[in-house]
Amino acid sequence: MALRDRFSAARSRTGAVVPDDEDLFDEAFLKRLELLQVIARRLFSGKQRSERKTRKTGSGLEFADHREYSPGDDIRYLDWQVWVRLHHALIRLFEEDEDLPIRIVVDVSDSMRTRGGLKLRYAMQVAAALAYVGLANLDRVGIVCASDKHHVTLPAVRGKGRIFRVFEFLRSSARGGKTDIRSMCTRVAAQSAQPGLTVVLSDFYDLEGAFEGLNMLRFRKHEPVAIQVIDPTEADPTKTGMRGDLRLRDCERDVARDVTLSPSILEAYAQAHERFCAQLQSSCRSRGIFYVRADTDVPFDDLVLRIFRAGGILR
């Protein structure tokens, strides 16, 4: 049964109303995702054997080194050829293949839900795609949907078959609240006993704590990847036709501001937004944090299959 059919069957079993966003995964796309692999620049030690090389020597297939035999070693790894020629007992060591801990943190705050939840849907699609890539490579994938109000975690799962749990989790997770990147990352770091690759999907509309949160993950030995989901219409309001005397109300806080929007102010906002994104990108790169800007007008599969690969997140 095709994966899509199975997913459809799962939906019909649960009877839940599945958002349209999840329909975007067609079978061809998922097959292409199977060919990808999440890249971590650092080597992380996993818990279970997998297809990812580690610094450990163990039961892998690739020869790593020799060491002196010591009693108790499995004589199956004794290098008999060396014994015959040199009469020296050496044990053959192999590289250990382990899995990669991948955590995907999705910002579900209200700022991600404006304009019909366009950014949140996009972020969840990206999260699901990355999760599928990780699961397909036998990595352990954990998902966190968080804001200052909610913090829902899907414990690490392994194996491609778990993707439906991921979908279900993303679909049913609680939403709303303010954007608080710092507390979100702090909590993720605190929950993670084992560091790994941590992908944060958010609009990062948090002037104070956006970068600090990412830096906190880095401090806790994680390898953070920041994917900033941007709605181009919000980034450049000159295209929206907003003009004149308006009351701007924050979607996350109960504050409003009376403004008279002129073309110059709209232009100034667009420039300030661009500066904010550029500053976040610059800060991330200076600390070696992956940063990818994901505009919602870029087709989702193009982002995953082309931009992530070009950016070095997938291969």
Place this chain on the structure above:
Amino acid sequence: MTFAGWTLAQLWPLMAGGAAVITALYLLRMRRRQVVVPFAELWERVTRQSESRRLWRKLRRLLSWLLQLLVLALLGLALGDPRPQVWLRDPYTVAIVIDRSASMGAPSQVDPKRSRLQVAIERAEQEVSALGPADRAVIIAAGSLVEVIAPLSSDASTLMVGAHALQPQAGEADLTRALALAGDAVSGHEGARILVLTDGAIDPAGASALVDCAGGDIPCQVASIPGDDANVAITAFAARRYPFARDRIEVLTEVRNLGDGKAHVVLEVDADGVSVGRTELSLQPGETKRELLPELDAARSRFVARIRHADGRDVPVGLPQDDEAYAVVPPLSPLSVVLVSDGSNLFTEAALLTLDDHIRLSGATPEAARLGTAKSMQDADVVVFDVGAETLPQALPEAHTIIFDPWRHETSPCPIAKAADVARPFLTEQDLDHPAMEHVLLKDVNIGRGTTFATEPGDQVLVRSLGAPIVVLREAAHTTVAIGFDPRQSDFPMRTAYPVLLDNLIRYFEQGRAGFVASVPLGLRREVDLTTLGMSADGVTHVSVLDPAERVTELPVEHGRVHLRALTPGFYTLTSADGPLAGAQVQLAVNMADVHASDLHDRLEELELPAATDAEEPPPADPLGSGPLWTFIIIAAAVLVALEWAAYHRRVTV
């Protein structure tokens, strides 16, 4: 300023109430559209920078409020229908007569770069712009033609649209007709007045008309447009064929200095575009000089004379219209000569045949001449009667006649009476100074018999026989030459003098033909004889006239004459529209050639007009125009509202 609509007492409450409503509306808090944004912090940061302009924003609000109050005030004012005091004075009607004679084309004293006519038009415009809604004006242009440029109206644009296109007309202004027309136009209207705008360079008829106007019932004012009176004019220009050398031409030019200073000019004469003469002239004030260009080739028929400044300045010498003059030499057609002969004297016919280049010879028998059946005699220019023993017709034809031996019989139609019969007359004296006798030697001519004539005063005796006239020339409507002997009864035809005498006589008759056509003066309607121009008028009922400005006019022909009114100096081409010679063309020169028109001296002071005739300074223009003022106020209010609308949507105002 008075209010013809709502009174101030009615307007104040309305405006106060309106102002209160507008103010209340501005005091109310504006309800703003709410927009949810995801990143209010950034919006706050951006809009915080515009906080510094809060004072300006308050001012903008104040300005907007003031603008609305202004619109309200304008609307209230429009309801009041305000009218300035100038509209409340008694209305008047003025007839503005603009002199557009040639002299008005000369530079003005006010601004030498502008003509007097331009200054006069500007003065008329000032007068028109001061008209109130109830005032009326009519503009009349007085040139050689009098035209109503604009009918009675109070609309300045209607009045001035034709006036701006006015150009000086060559010739003198017909002020008599213009002032009469002006008087008729404003007569019976309230506050009637005539205003004459002239440079004062007017002819005696115009001066007389002005004096009459000043003393008339309708107040007449004259506004003088002064200018420099220096002018040199070509006052006469003519070209003619020499009487005895029809293939040669002489050209006469008369130049006059009409200014008060000495003038140096160059006179140039062109013939069909080729220069044939150039003379420098130095003229004292009032001096007239005549220049003759002799012995010019008659192949050229169109002559133009021009005067220029001797120092090479490329500006008109005073008036441009009299700096050029035109002349035409009419074409020469052969003379129609009929020889009435019994055929027994071939010498006469032979002598006439030698003149074939100049004449068209035809013959007739004495019998046909007597019976009047010789049609060629009806159109003949010259008829030669050499009938021998035959009798002459009872009446002579309407042509020049040469009659040999007219009193052979008892009765004769010859107007020169017989004195006595003479047997064997001798030709003893001859008038050698007479053109007909040039190169004619009558010595020792043998004559069998003859008659002498009884002359009358005015008769010219060409030859005498022992003191008695035997060859006599009488000039009347047609010239008659009576030769008192029969050539058959003499040896005269055998002599060289015989054909020479006939040739001389034919040339003498030819002198009376159009070898010269006077140019037509500008202005008044002139009668022009087509025959004198060299065009046969037989059967012609219309001619088309092409003027120098390439305009074509159809004119009727009555009795071989057309009545032509020429308004532009230059060459006019007349083309016969019908008749046997349809399409035949002749040319006619039209010149200003009017000393009065060329004289730029101001004659107004000489007229001693009453002081009341001096026109006052032009009144200040009515700044409010002629329309109801409230319409302009409504338009102003609408413009303000439009500006406010545009400013609001451009976020300039709030």
